[in-house]
Amino acid sequence: MSSTHVCAHTFHRAHLLSAAAIFLIPSFAAHANELPGKERENAASTRQAAIKKTPEQSSRNTSKQLGAHVRTGAAIPISSNAAERLVVTATRTPQRIQDVPASVSLITRQDIERRMSSTLADVINRLPDADMAGGARTEGQIPEIRGFNGRDIILLVDGARRNADNGFAGFQTPLYIDPAFVQSVEVVMGAASTLYGSGSMGGVMSIKTLEAKDLLAPGRKWGAELDGGYQSANENAKGAAKVYGKWGKFDGLLAYAGQSFGPISLGGGQKLSPNNGTSNSALLKLGYDITDRIRVDFGQSFYYIENYRPANAQAQKFTVYNSSTKTYIPYYRQTGTRQDDSNIHLTTKDSDGKEDGRLTLYRSKMTSWYGPFIKTSIVGETQTLETYGADIQKIFRENFGYLGSHMFVVGANYYRDINHTLQKNGQGGGTIPDGQQQVYGFYGSDEIKLPYGIVLTPSLRYDRYNTFGSGSSTSTSGAILPKITLAWHPNRNWMVYLSWGKNYRAPTIQETNMNYAITPNSYYFLPNNNLRPESARTYEGGFSYNKSGLFSRKDHALVRATGFYEDATNLIQLSVVGHHWSPLYKTNEINYQYTNIQHATRYGIELRATYNIENINLGVSYSHLRVRDANTGANLLAQPDKVAADASYTFPKIGLTATYNLTAVEAQDYDSTIARRRPGYMLHDILFDWQMPGKPWRVNFAVTNLTNKTYYMYKSIASNNDVPEIGRSFRFNISYKF
Template identity: 25%
Template structure:
């Protein structure tokens, strides 16, 4: 702890001398550059996220939350209703959203699905220092994204050369130094980027980023520590060839490799029987693509992708490799009094899962999948102040997914699923929108749930006369997909300096996949069991007065549920949570001091009768564009070092200072 604290203190001191430089060049703007617009998760079209017919939150790289993050938990822990399970270890992080666990929340990295599934390990691996933006879209989105998008979609986008090049620049370099006291972590990322215009009118651009960090034991809330010794190496290589205004070829390679010594279950706080394992986790995502943009309202993007995750331990290995092709696009049509916005696409992939050594619950199997989708939004009408009844949007969409899985024993599973979506929005003025919609979603069984047949755990004796035999997985190739039907209604309203977004959802879920363990029969298998009723709300209120150097916001979320068969409550899957913040701009956008408060009322621990206490946590943060070439972000989390728990019963973060200093030339 002392090593990281002293080093982060040294990083903070680096900020003081350049202040004179910043003051020596008055009048020169040092505002953070604006990010280029992206296709919005949840609509697959360029849309104002505020007026999208669902709750979408966006975190960009200039936010201290992302700028100082070393784990996904650092990025997403402040999102109401979104929880990161685990004890702070990168390869033990899983997400839950709107009552669905990691299998019901789709994670995408630069558009590539991340979904390895094995035991208690996480299902995605990424280095936050390489990210430019994170979009969190809540709700049933299988009509656009297929399997797993039951509670929502989390999209991570990595940085491009154009994000770092300032106006007029053709090349540059950026060195970022970061540190975190909670796990004695120190790291650095060096980025090289350039753009070159060619004689024929085309242009080339590229980026190469190399990252390295070292971390130790993790300090959780209340001062408890959990063992960890990890090193992370990351690489991001991107290139693009802008052939013309209409056509662009692009390629990228994102590499992640973490070598760690940690408990067998990385989500455990303490070591079980002194068991520490050497675990190497590697993830590679490669893609080659073409983007065609013939008009500002038309785009077609086609990608060939290769994703591979390897998890190696002393006597076991797990590898998932997915080769896919996808083509997604949008197009807007004007018919005079009626306009149409189309989102469409096709996808196909082949995934192979290969175990090695004594790997358990990770069968040798393949799965082929294919999908096509179409979403059509019809817009008609005029605003009330223009003599009309308001603008109306009618959205109709559907996606058809099919998959065929087979293991090394020849056992097959062949299924298909249709995910429809219907929504209606009314905009009486340009500042107010009311919407309501219905959507169905699904989650296909994993290869492990379908075909696992090796030993699960060894036998043991509970007493002198009661012994339990070895336990073995039992395949279930007839396992059905999980499904859900959701209604969601909400509003988006801008009034003066205020903005309000809110939604209420009601979900009926069927055929949840659960693990059935029979100790005395010595079997474990995946089965379709309970039916659930989930309901809750999300709300966001923000305040940005034009005449004052302050901005503020408040976010609320809650998810409740019950078992539809027994009527038993499922507990507060997400207790009533609030995130509130206030930012004071001390020197315009160049220097911003912020406060964040996170609050939750007492709630029932998931899967247990225990009641966990509510909490109130406070963070402070600083974002400083010291000069046009030097920036810094500081964040002190859980200032009072309060002990608190997430809904799954895991301890949350303790007090931690996170820092990032970036120099660009």
């Protein structure tokens, strides 16, 4: 990519900061009426009372207190009713989002419906320091948080881990799920190894699927929904059906969703082809309240996608050399992936109705295949990754008077990954060798609430892994992972926190043993049996400011900011380690290998804010990240600066909400791997959500990438795949509730 090309598309950091400032000025205004002394204690008591309620009770009561000050349905990245929403992933206990001493983003069901998302990339790409990079195809989209991806991020679906990393079946997403089934997504930016163990160097992305209680209208025993839609840019037609109900102590949900898609219109008028396929998925949820304090849930889901495309889902064009004809021919195959999940949850509550125990058992299985390429000797291959896991947690609450009130959280986790590769000729092998890995850990934390609004949370974990590789030696190692967080709530508007913790991540079978050095391929993947576990020390601090009645009796403002610094050793990264001469291509081709970066540092900031008054909702987020090799000074993979801003207005008499979204991304022109650099860009989206008053109909319409911008997302994995993202798309969806 030429320097002229980069400069022509550069969106300077000064412009990003200016855009952020325009939206943030209202939220950073004067914060009068702070409450000292006795009033502060009363505010703390109010917070304690809210925490004692169940999430549903707390949400309802907070909504009543705020009244017209808080309106639901703000645009991404932060919903305007964030003050009344509870999140659990960051601390494993329910907390209001502004009280969480961590960098957390929440995506709601309403956010997904308004964008009529066919994949979760639509909503995740607008979060600070989070992306689904890898191109416009569903199969190529890979989650990234703070520059981490693959197994450096823990992906959870209803508590079950999705452990396929990027090397699985090529550059391919580990997250197959239809957005029609998603109730919410919590994204914790930053290390969370103390609570979740190996793999959370970059963060945790926790997805909750729909349940009957999420959809049932008050006083109804059953319900059903039908919806369908179309997106022009990828010829995506989709439909879904759900039926759900509650009968005494039983409740259940059964849902189906299907999509078809074709060649993708990219920004500027290019086509990404071939891309012809379908997806089908189903979800079954059953629940039973054994008593008022004990509940058991069962979930079963599957997702299947089939597509005719290049073997590398992130590539625009791909060719191989046909030795019989001595020509280069397109390398396209029929591919398919099936994701199956089963889980059981046993949940207990204390006498106050607060959850105090949870047991999760799960099985997750991803099977990906691609057919033989009939014009050459290249055979087909099937790869399977199966994960069995268990997670148990218990919460104890005690008040020790002047020593503070304590909430003890203790638990244990275990999972086993089983990887198997089978070629179409019945032989094992392929790019990723067979093998298994098991990981187990024990953790505990104590949230201590002291006088004057001080909350101290020490935590500790022991984690250990064992890797069993076919044809390779067994490796094992462990880690002791402490963390401590100090938060201060000086009044009901402010929260300030500092934290420090150790984190680690075990190398996977794929990273250690992946071996693909076969002519006539234009690239080699080389094994590395000397990989060591990643480890890091993370320092983080931040604040939140939450106030109703800032300028008016009917407004509400929320600001949350986080700054962090991380010192990481043995960071595992897919690197270019050299070249090889290809006699068929008559040129030097790239050698890739997973390597340990001896000493890397990363630092950054994440900022989120909303302002709501009457029917007007404003939101903005900003993120800044830099990662460097501490020994050489080289800039390592790091997502570019990003601003995501929103403005929406609701016409209450007709039930119509109009929303404008802006996404502005600075040029990534500082990565020392020049092939990864990308120009900056700005995207504009217009969304309309019409919920007809008193009617069961809902209509959504949108135009995304309004100016048909040609833009390239920063891809930290497939740096050589320079494919534009999806272009202008007209989206329409209609739904009906019975």
